[in-house]
Amino acid sequence: MTTLTDTAAVPFHRTLRAEWIKFRTLRSTWYTLAGLFVLGIGIAALAMDPAAASYRDATAAERLDWDPTALSLRAFMLAQLVVGVLGILVVTSEYATGMMRTSLAATPRRHRLLAAKAVLIAGVALVVGQVLMFAAFFVGQALLASYDVPNASLGDPGVLSAVAGSGLYLTAIALLAAGLGVILRATAGALAILVAVIFLVPAFAELFPSWTQGLLDYWPTVTGTAVTATVADPDFPHPWFNVGGMCLGIAAVLVAAFVLFRRRDV
Amino acid sequence: MTTIAIRGLTKRYGPETAVDDLSFTVEPGQVTGFLGPNGAGKSTTMKMILGLAAPTRGTVTIGGRRYADLPVPLTEVGALLDAGAVHGARKARDHLLALAVSNGLPKRRVDEALARTGLEGVADKRAGGFSLGMRQRLGIAAALLGDPRVLIFDEPVNGLDPEGIRWVRDFMRSLAREGRSVLVSSHLMNEMALTADHLVVIGKGRLIADTGMGEFMRSNGKGTVLVRTAEPDAFAPLLTAAGAAVREGVESSLVVSGMDGGEIGKLAAYHGIALSELTPQQASLEDAFMELTQDSIEYQGAGA
Ligand SMILES: Nc1ncnc2c1ncn2[C@@H]1O[C@H](COP(=O)(O)OP(=O)(O)OP(=O)(O)O)[C@@H](O)[C@H]1O
Ligand SMILES: [Mg+2]
Numbered sequence: 310m311t312t313l314t315d316t317a318a319v320p321f322h323r324t325l326r327a328e329w330i331k332f333r334t335l336r337s338t339w340y341t342l343a344g345l346f347v348l349g350i351g352i353a354a355l356a357m358d359p360a361a362a363s364y365r366d367a368t369a370a371e372r373l374d375w376d377p378t379a380l381s382l383r384a385f386m387l388a389q390l391v392v393g394v395l396g397i398l399v400v401t402s403e404y405a406t407g408m409m410r411t412s413l414a415a416t417p418r419r420h421r422l423l424a425a426k427a428v429l430i431a432g433v434a435l436v437v438g439q440v441l442m443f444a445a446f447f448v449g450q451a452l453l454a455s456y457d458v459p460n461a462s463l464g465d466p467g468v469l470s471a472v473a474g475s476g477l478y479l480t481a482i483a484l485l486a487a488g489l490g491v492i493l494r495a496t497a498g499a500l501a502i503l504v505a506v507i508f509l510v511p512a513f514a515e516l517f518p519s520w521t522q523g524l525l526d527y528w529p530t531v532t533g534t535a536v537t538a539t540v541a542d543p544d545f546p547h548p549w550f551n552v553g554g555m556c557l558g559i560a561a562v563l564v565a566a567f568v569l570f571r572r573r574d575v
Numbered sequence: 576m577t578t579i580a581i582r583g584l585t586k587r588y589g590p591e592t593a594v595d596d597l598s599f600t601v602e603p604g605q606v607t608g609f610l611g612p613n614g615a616g617k618s619t620t621m622k623m624i625l626g627l628a629a630p631t632r633g634t635v636t637i638g639g640r641r642y643a644d645l646p647v648p649l650t651e652v653g654a655l656l657d658a659g660a661v662h663g664a665r666k667a668r669d670h671l672l673a674l675a676v677s678n679g680l681p682k683r684r685v686d687e688a689l690a691r692t693g694l695e696g697v698a699d700k701r702a703g704g705f706s707l708g709m710r711q712r713l714g715i716a717a718a719l720l721g722d723p724r725v726l727i728f729d730e731p732v733n734g735l736d737p738e739g740i741r742w743v744r745d746f747m748r749s750l751a752r753e754g755r756s757v758l759v760s761s762h763l764m765n766e767m768a769l770t771a772d773h774l775v776v777i778g779k780g781r782l783i784a785d786t787g788m789g790e791f792m793r794s795n796g797k798g799t800v801l802v803r804t805a806e807p808d809a810f811a812p813l814l815t816a817a818g819a820a821v822r823e824g825v826e827s828s829l830v831v832s833g834m835d836g837g838e839i840g841k842l843a844a845y846h847g848i849a850l851s852e853l854t855p856q857q858a859s860l861e862d863a864f865m866e867l868t869q870d871s872i873e874y875q876g877a878g879a
Contacts, residue, residue, distance in 0.1 A: 327677030
């Protein structure tokens with residue numbers, strides 16, 4: 310019998326490429342991505358008409374808060390759910406089908422396998438998130454211009470960082486979702502937690518005790534909203550600081566995911 | 576030479592012990608049949624070999640190394656634990672390609688594995704639409720990708736039609752002939768009799784037998800002899816007097832144990848009794864297996 314490769318361990322980029330093949334050879338991947346763009350750009354487009362109307366009705370004082378950039382980036386709210394589904398499925402679809410056992414037999418170093426999955430989903434979300442948020446920005450601004458209300462261009466102060474920041478925010482959410490997928494090992498459970506985190510907790514924030522309010526400044530969706538703003542918000546003087554805090558929280562979830570992934574039987 | 580060495584392997588699930596201090600060795604160049612009734616711990620043992628489940632105690636090594644320490648695992652061990660362990664929405668070829676790439680294997684290995692398992696025709700179909708037999712073949716193709724020296728199959732003939740069973744059996748034999756170590760689990764003794772060179776029998780997680788197939792047949796397949804004569808009523812007492820145990824078989828035949836065919840023939844000739852048939856019977860291996868494991872059957876059928 311001949312050996313097909315030398316005895317050196319398989320390099321990481323091969324593990325990563327295998328994950329990419331698994332990702333791109335599922336039709337559901339492409340349907341989800343198509344859905345993401347339709348939803349994301351569609352919302353950005355549809356929201357501009359009522360936004361323009363509210364500008365026309367606004368008082369001079371209210372017009373000081375007019376933030377066309379943030380309005381066109383509002384689509385991140387739903388986009389984060391779709392990106393999250395993608396992140397969850399990279400992990401849980403393998404548990405649901407039993408594929409995880411086959412993957413781990415081929416790559417028994419568990420941290421390596423999970424790292425490849427994390428790099429893959431982060432890379433995909435980074436590209437997709439940036440393309441989506443830039444597209445939403447340009448579509449939104451073009452529509453605002455056509456409605457004859459003030460609009461933003463990339464060169465305006467704070468605009469580039471808001472657009473790029475919202476794309477990066479989506480990347481962080483994709484990683485959070487993948488971590489939840491590992492911890493819960495089931496699509497439904499991970500999705501329920503993700504929805505609770507990104508929608509329910511911010512929506513019911515007033516109901517929580519006051520000592521949690523500080524924590525909420527670093528909560529997903531809250532930080533996403535803060536980072537898309539180009540008009541200074543006194544509550545979030547440094548939105549990137551809040552995003553950084555959120556990333557620390559997500560890193561903690563990922564650490565838990567890595568620990569559990571190594572320790573659990575499959 | 577790559578052997579699988581299992582030493583003192585134990586796996587507990589809560590209070591239940593699925594595998595209990597199990598030790599045996601899977602040698603190259605032969606098919607080792609891994610037998611046991613439902614729930615005996617076969618699949619759990621195989622999962623521990625592959626590092627999918629962590630042993631509570633004990634070790635498993637493949638050529639002296641833990642599975643997780645193999646630098647390119649698919650080139651050393653190929654395994655089919657569960658034919659369902661594929662993503663049904665992925666095409667067979669893509670499934671194999673991802674596995675090959677993950678171990679740095681050349682793309683041509685995918686085509687070779689597809690060819691060896693006769694799956695070329697359906698390579699671009701989604702695995703979810705495969706019949707059970709095709710899925711078993713896909714699992715075997717995945718196991719063969721890296722041309723490994725050790726192969727592990729968990730009930731590969733489960734759900735296959737007679738043709739598929741025969742194909743798998745011949746396939747296992749040819750893999751062993753090529754010098755590989757082949758470990759195959761089953762709960763069908765008769766199937767193993769045709770496939771395995773060596774037998775490891777477990778029950779309730781414990782080792783019951785670890786023996787060559789031939790030796791197992793000799794010691795457990797205690798022969799009886801079927802005797803047919805025109806005068807069974809006259810011959811039966813003579814056999815009993817000579818020390819044999821006799822019971823009536825079908826169509827007024829006699830089933831004799833404790834004497835071999837030659838002795839029975841001589842006895843008949845001595846007493847001038849004409850025999851029309853004298854056939855040694857192999858005791859059913861299934862019976863031997865049942866006897867061996869009857870104390871350790873976890874889920875006894877009601878009224879059995
Ligand atoms: N993940 C698990 N959690 C709890 N108990 C388990 C788990 N996996 C297996 N067991 C138990 O361990 C025992 C051995 O199971 P195993 O699947 O290894 O048996 P088996 O010999 O493969 O049986 P079969 O012939 O039915 O496939 C059984 O009692 C089973 O219920
Ligand atoms: Mg089993």
